[in-house]
Amino acid sequence: xxxxxxxxxxxxxxxxxxxxxxxxxxxxxxxxxxxxxxxxxxxxxxxxxxxxxxxxxxxxxxxxxxxxxxxxxxxxxxxxxxxxxxxxxxxxxxxxxxxxxxxxxxxxxxxxxxxxxxxxxxx
Numbered sequence: 001x002x003x004x005x006x007x008x009x010x011x012x013x014x015x016x017x018x019x020x021x022x023x024x025x026x027x028x029x030x031x032x033x034x035x036x037x038x039x040x041x042x043x044x045x046x047x048x049x050x051x052x053x054x055x056x057x058x059x060x061x062x063x064x065x066x067x068x069x070x071x072x073x074x075x076x077x078x079x080x081x082x083x084x085x086x087x088x089x090x091x092x093x094x095x096x097x098x099x100x101x102x103x104x105x106x107x108x109x110x111x112x113x114x115x116x117x118x119x120x121x122x123x
Contacts, residue, residue, distance in 0.1 A: 002026035009117030022095030038091035
């Protein structure tokens with residue numbers, strides 16, 4: 001059974017940092033691309049960042065330069081380091097797993113999803 005469990009969300013002031021972590025299980029991790037998405041209240045879920053099996057990454061324009069996605073294949077984890085947080089970053093953040101090695105920005109390309117973790121950035 002494939003599972004994704006996110007952790008690390010919370011409340012932070014604008015300008016602060018948080019690190020999200022996603023623990024994966026249930027299939028070989030090193031050959032799958034991983035992604036982070038988020039959904040703010042009243043808005044559709046949107047792409048944040050993705051990382052390929054090789055470590056190549058891609059970011060949404062709104063977070064590029066502030067967020068960093070990384071993976072540790074030996075630990076089956078993918079992290080999202082979030083710096084210089086803004087109130088607009090407030091959302092539920094979801095970890096997603098693709099059963100292909102190449103990264104994607106499309107939600108439909110991901111087969112498995114975590115339950116989400118809340119990130120709240122106060123002004």
